[in-house]
Amino acid sequence: xxxxPTPPERLDATFLTSAPDLARCPAPDRAEVxxxxxxxxxxxxxxxxxxxxxxTAKVSKTPGRxxxxxxxxxxxxxxxxxxxxxxYAKAGKQAQSAWQSSVNDxxxxxxxxxxxxxxxxxxxxxxxxxxxxxxxxARSALPVHVLLNKADKLSSSGQQRALQQFQRTCPDxxxxxxxxxxxxxxxxxxxLIDQLLAWLATVPEA
Ligand code: GDP
Numbered sequence: 001x002x003x004x005p006t007p008p009e010r011l012d013a014t015f016l017t018s019a020p021d022l023a024r025c026p027a028p029d030r031a032e033v034x035x036x037x038x039x040x041x042x043x044x045x046x047x048x049x050x051x052x053x054x055x056t057a058k059v060s061k062t063p064g065r066x067x068x069x070x071x072x073x074x075x076x077x078x079x080x081x082x083x084x085x086x087x088y089a090k091a092g093k094q095a096q097s098a099w100q101s102s103v104n105d106x107x108x109x110x111x112x113x114x115x116x117x118x119x120x121x122x123x124x125x126x127x128x129x130x131x132x133x134x135x136x137x138a139r140s141a142l143p144v145h146v147l148l149n150k151a152d153k154l155s156s157s158g159q160q161r162a163l164q165q166f167q168r169t170c171p172d173x174x175x176x177x178x179x180x181x182x183x184x185x186x187x188x189x190x191x192l193i194d195q196l197l198a199w200l201a202t203v204p205e206a
Pocket of ligand 1: 038041042043045046085149150151152153181182183185
């Protein structure tokens with residue numbers, strides 16, 4: 001299909017379901033792009049910004065769903081999957097290890113997963129876990145788009161420096177892209193939506 005010259009302003013996405021583990025995920029019949037990131041990096045705000053819907057990430061922050069995988073159907077095709085945030089200081093060891101096993105399973109065994117969006121705070125990119133996820137996805141040849149979020153916290157030259165610094169120091173990866181983003185202001189939204197639409201149009205392997 002020819003690519004639309006201008007991406008839509010927002011992605012129309014509706015909540016489908018939550019799953020505590022891979023076995024209870026919906027049938028892998030559509031391309032999925034998963035969102036991951038350290039708690040507080042702004043993952044929920046990013047999802048709200050691209051869907052234009054404050055309820056999108058609210059669903060994922062509802063107690064009981066915060067440690068689950070939350071699925072959203074995109075009207076034009078494909079799914080977004082909000083993974084539980086990692087590294088939340090107050091989460092006990094048990095919650096952290098539940099995160100690891102459900103997310104590890106999902107990331108390593110979900111047939112319909114086509115790509116990952118990794119949300120980081122532009123002021124502290126490449127934290128533990130971020131780098132692990134990047135290295136793991138490099139080994140698995142899973143495409144990753146890194147969002148250096150909260151760009152509004154830096155001057156525009158500071159943003160460019162942070163982007164270059166990240167690109168210089170991030171692990172080698174066969175399919176890595178990276179952009180600055182502000183979930184607060186919406187800066188970078190079109191580039192992200194463009195990337196998501198390209199990925200969501202992929203047909204998952206049977
Ligand atoms: P999550 O835990 O990763 O889902 O993070 P949230 O979306 O809940 O955001 C954590 C905090 O960062 C909240 O206070 C947000 O308002 C703030 N935040 C998120 N994105 C941005 C951004 O782009 N700029 C600024 N200045 N604050 C942001």
